[in-house]
Amino acid sequence: MTKKVDIDWANLSFSYMKTDFRYVAKWKDGKWDEGKLVEDNMLTISEASTALHYGQQCFEGLKAYRTKDNKIQLFRPDENAKRLNRSCDKLLMPNFPVERFIDACMQVVKANEAYVPPYGTGATLYLRPFLIGVGDNIGVKPAPEYLFCVFCVPVGPYFKGGLTPVNFVISESFDRAAPYGTGGAKVGGNYAASLEAHKVAVDNGFADCIYLDPKTHTKIEEVGAANFFGITHDNKFITPKSPSILPSITKYSLLHIAKEYMNLETSEGDVLVEDLDQFKEAGACGTAAVITPIGGIEYRGKLHVFHSETEVGPLTRELYDTLYGIQFGDVKAPEGWIYEVK
Numbered sequence: 578m579t580k581k582v583d584i585d586w587a588n589l590s591f592s593y594m595k596t597d598f599r600y601v602a603k604w605k606d607g608k609w610d611e612g613k614l615v616e617d618n619m620l621t622i623s624e625a626s627t628a629l630h631y632g633q634q635c636f637e638g639l640k641a642y643r644t645k646d647n648k649i650q651l652f653r654p655d656e657n658a659k660r661l662n663r664s665c666d667k668l669l670m671p672n673f674p675v676e677r678f679i680d681a682c683m684q685v686v687k688a689n690e691a692y693v694p695p696y697g698t699g700a701t702l703y704l705r706p707f708l709i710g711v712g713d714n715i716g717v718k719p720a721p722e723y724l725f726c727v728f729c730v731p732v733g734p735y736f737k738g739g740l741t742p743v744n745f746v747i748s749e750s751f752d753r754a755a756p757y758g759t760g761g762a763k764v765g766g767n768y769a770a771s772l773e774a775h776k777v778a779v780d781n782g783f784a785d786c787i788y789l790d791p792k793t794h795t796k797i798e799e800v801g802a803a804n805f806f807g808i809t810h811d812n813k814f815i816t817p818k819s820p821s822i823l824p825s826i827t828k829y830s831l832l833h834i835a836k837e838y839m840n841l842e843t844s845e846g847d848v849l850v851e852d853l854d855q856f857k858e859a860g861a862c863g864t865a866a867v868i869t870p871i872g873g874i875e876y877r878g879k880l881h882v883f884h885s886e887t888e889v890g891p892l893t894r895e896l897y898d899t900l901y902g903i904q905f906g907d908v909k910a911p912e913g914w915i916y917e918v919k
């Protein structure tokens with residue numbers, strides 16, 4: 578009786594497709610309703626919603642993976658739930674309980690089970706939870722009502738032909754966030770602020786731009802919408818630490834893997850642009866691609882190449898294979914990282 582969908586799994590990209598069900602919960606008069614799955618993919622909200630005018634909204638991104646024995650699993654959804662609530666705190670929006678967040682994701686995956694790509698294709702079901710301020714309001718203040726929703730789309734693997742390094746350019750004319758702004762929250766405003774910088778980088782032949790710390794412009798913060806890590810010549814895994822960086826769950830997972838699975842020393846701290854020579858490998862990390870190996874970084878007209886512009890370095894490869902293996906159930910996960918969808 579299981580529904581079948583006609584999708585060419587091998588050629589999926591990262592684009593929107595309407596799936597059958599999405600989850601919607603409403604907050605009004607100080608509380609969330611019980612929430613439900615709906616078929617309609619359109620939202621009807623007040624034209625005066627704070628999400629539309631004042632950027633009062635935040636979102637998350639996570640994936641459901643099909644394993645070799647045909648189970649479906651989520652990777653650390655509790656971390657997404659907690660991060661969503663930290664974003665909500667920052668924008669004065671009500672929290673959505675962690676247990677309910679995980680349950681909503683599970684419900685959406687189950688209801689759209691036919692869209693979870695088969696094991697071995699590298700494709701996954703991408704989940705997009707979001708929380709927005711709605712209701713009638715015109716002054717600059719928190720909304721009177723909120724919606725929490727989760728929808729899903731099947732997406733292809735980021736790298737179709739295997740891990741390929743790409744080049745990035747350091748942005749000195751754009752910041753994605755202010756020193757004490759919303760950089761650490763997963764909010765749409767940061768993305769609006771990044772569109773132009775991204776376009777300029779791409780127009781100049783780079784995959785994306787690298788943002789420096791907004792205060793001194795001397796330290797690496799983010800690689801487009803992904804976190805940065807580097808591996809030093811003496812095998813240390815180093816990643817920047819700053820309140821204006823979005824704390825990537827992939828990044829913290831890689832930190833753990835570097836330490837516990839690969840016996841590398843790890844640290845979070847300043848990564849000065851002038852110290853790029855300390856790294857033999859570097860990468861960008863996030864849910865979408867897991868790891869994007871960084872071939873080179875251009876700074877003030879000079880391209881700094883790490884391992885190679887064409888081949889992924891061995892430690893970056895091992896980090897990638899281990900995390901990818903954990904996510905698809907082929908490598909033993911640390912306690913509590915995997916939630917089976919039943």
Ligand SMILES: *Cc1c(COP(=O)(O)O)cnc(C)c1O
Binds near residue numbers: 638763799823824862
């Ligand atoms: C979502 C996001 C990331 C990656 O976070 P993951 O939890 O690893 O997916 C990195 N940087 C920014 C700006 C983001 O919005």
